[in-house]
Amino acid sequence: MTNIASTITISLADLRCESQKIGGQRGGCISDVRLTATHPQHGLLGTLKAYKIAPIYQLKGSFFELLDSKSAELSDFGAKVLDNNMNVYSKLVDDEYHKGTGCWGREMNEGSIMFIHELEVDRRVEHQGIGTRLLQELVAPNNYHVNPKTIIYCWPSSSRARSVDECCESLPPIVNFFRKFGFRRVGRTTYFAHTTDAQHPSRLLPASDDLAVDHYKFSRPVDEAMDRLRKDYPIHTAMNPPGLRSASTTEDIIAAIHTAYTQDPASVHIRDEQGLSPIHIAASKGNLEVVKTLLSLGDARDDILCRDNINDRNAMEAHEEHMQISLAVRQITIGPSECDSSKSDLTLQHLLKQAAGEDVGSLEDQLTKGGFGCICGQCRGGWLSPRVAHIMQLEAREAFYVGTLMVPMAFQKYRPACAWNVTTLPGTDYIPVYFRQNMYQSFYKGFISLSRALSRVIERDVIPTLQGIISEAGNSGQWYGDREVQHYVGKGGRVEYPVDYVVDAARKHMADEAMLEELEKSEAWRALPVCVNDMQFDLVRRRMGLSASQRWGPYYDEGDEDGPIVAAGLPGLPSAWEHR
Numbered sequence: 001m002t003n004i005a006s007t008i009t010i011s012l013a014d015l016r017c018e019s020q021k022i023g024g025q026r027g028g029c030i031s032d033v034r035l036t037a038t039h040p041q042h043g044l045l046g047t048l049k050a051y052k053i054a055p056i057y058q059l060k061g062s063f064f065e066l067l068d069s070k071s072a073e074l075s076d077f078g079a080k081v082l083d084n085n086m087n088v089y090s091k092l093v094d095d096e097y098h099k100g101t102g103c104w105g106r107e108m109n110e111g112s113i114m115f116i117h118e119l120e121v122d123r124r125v126e127h128q129g130i131g132t133r134l135l136q137e138l139v140a141p142n143n144y145h146v147n148p149k150t151i152i153y154c155w156p157s158s159s160r161a162r163s164v165d166e167c168c169e170s171l172p173p174i175v176n177f178f179r180k181f182g183f184r185r186v187g188r189t190t191y192f193a194h195t196t197d198a199q200h201p202s203r204l205l206p207a208s209d210d211l212a213v214d215h216y217k218f219s220r221p222v223d224e225a226m227d228r229l230r231k232d233y234p235i236h237t238a239m240n241p242p243g244l245r246s247a248s249t250t251e252d253i254i255a256a257i258h259t260a261y262t263q264d265p266a267s268v269h270i271r272d273e274q275g276l277s278p279i280h281i282a283a284s285k286g287n288l289e290v291v292k293t294l295l296s297l298g299d300a301r302d303d304i305l306c307r308d309n310i311n312d313r314n315a316m317e318a319h320e321e322h323m324q325i326s327l328a329v330r331q332i333t334i335g336p337s338e339c340d341s342s343k344s345d346l347t348l349q350h351l352l353k354q355a356a357g358e359d360v361g362s363l364e365d366q367l368t369k370g371g372f373g374c375i376c377g378q379c380r381g382g383w384l385s386p387r388v389a390h391i392m393q394l395e396a397r398e399a400f401y402v403g404t405l406m407v408p409m410a411f412q413k414y415r416p417a418c419a420w421n422v423t424t425l426p427g428t429d430y431i432p433v434y435f436r437q438n439m440y441q442s443f444y445k446g447f448i449s450l451s452r453a454l455s456r457v458i459e460r461d462v463i464p465t466l467q468g469i470i471s472e473a474g475n476s477g478q479w480y481g482d483r484e485v486q487h488y489v490g491k492g493g494r495v496e497y498p499v500d501y502v503v504d505a506a507r508k509h510m511a512d513e514a515m516l517e518e519l520e521k522s523e524a525w526r527a528l529p530v531c532v533n534d535m536q537f538d539l540v541r542r543r544m545g546l547s548a549s550q551r552w553g554p555y556y557d558e559g560d561e562d563g564p565i566v567a568a569g570l571p572g573l574p575s576a577w578e579h580r
Helices: 063-070 072-080 130-139 164-179 223-232 234-239 250-263 278-285 288-295 301-305 315-333 343-355 363-369 386-410 419-423 441-459 466-473 482-490 496-511 513-520 537-543 573-578
Strands: 016-025 030-039 043-053 113-121 151-154 192-194
Touching: 016 130, 030 130, 043 130, 063 072, 072 113, 113 130, 130 164, 164 192, 223 234, 234 250, 234 278, 250 288, 278 288, 278 301, 278 315, 288 343, 301 315, 301 343, 315 343, 343 363, 386 419, 386 441, 386 496, 386 537, 441 466, 441 482, 441 496, 466 482, 466 496, 496 513, 496 537
Parallel strands: 113 151
Antiparallel strands: 016 030, 030 043, 043 113, 151 192
16 A cells, blocks of 8 residues: 555544445356445545355356456465365365464355455545445444355455565555454465454464465566576576566477586576576476486485475475366366376376375376375275265165165056156156156166165275176175166166266265255264365266266256167176176
């Protein structure tokens, strides 16, 4: 904020503060909240603008797309605080360094999001409490825009600053202004957050104990310094050229490394004016061959682990961020069901961790488990998270038990069920209409028996596959459904149908706040690690064999069906029974 003399003196008692919510965009997902301070004589003197984002399931997996459509500031917020599933990045909660004071946790995954993107006061009346009054109105517990679960975010900065020096000068009073209202830094990011819950750890943390981070510690290149930078840091600028020049080819970069190393072996460890070493830059760009070259020239452990740089990240974290961004871009351009991390990225990740002294196991294990964004280290095959597996197991088991109890009420012996009775049975929306129109109890028993088989496969802590489910159902030692499953498959029923139902039921369960609150009461659930794969249901469907190119349930009317396709059996299943 620029210090200029006020030209008008007012009384706050004369101000009229009004709040309005302007429409709902993107199907009601996001709305504009606007608070205004108006004076009867001088008119509009202050405005606070914020986005309010509802935590609805439809946004999970496309949150970045929404943020990108609104502003660069919100896009940066998505890269730093909340991921594409609207969950706080694990490092801001679990990592001892990146969590900062640790006053924010996974409660950030719940409730509405309020993001203040503008707080503007007329220059003529600055420093007279108008900004204070507007912010007081927003964070007041009785404000209908917020509730105890709402998290209000902001990025304290001055829109009037025109240089780094002006930013540095204006930032402290702005940060202190927001801290006065209980805003506390989220991890080590530039973002601050507030909750109206007076017992929240952030509200109990004194402003003087909040984390101070100097985000302007390292200089940024200006035009007149570019030639000097290229001369002083030939390796760095080959990979990360200042100005608008494009980066050199990998071959040119490697050649520059060898030339610089021959002249001065220490050059491969030098940090530039932003605190970045060559291996940090190469890791952040995902350049595997350059990283291999640098590692071949000596011990790089200290360079890999160093966080004293403009990004406040070590080389491994910079590369993980590169992987996340690359994966998000591919999901947007290709589709979420077709993406996983590249072999090159996973190999680079393994090399960095190994060079840093971590016990990372074999590269083969890394390639098998790490290609799907797993951060908890416990996802089966790298894609089925413990929490998704837990809920799928519960849903599959419940479908079997409830369905078994309802069969005598829905079916008469040797007669198909009437349409109304069929709709009351668990999972039947995921059986194509072609089958439902003339469905006997033996067919439905086969369907729910496969659900039970899926539950048993998950209970054994193995990776569930279609063939594995069939094998489990065909185990003559089990008491359920062997004959019914054979009948179901023989009539053209597919293993994918109950899998489709269970995965979708788990998806809905994870999106239901009331159900999640019940789960949180369970000690077993709380003991399960949180992972980005907790919401990757498209990935689960694909890995379990449900083709992304085919339409699956729920099926509502016959007009939507393609009889020959949906009636087709799963190739190879009859032989699975014959050779079990």
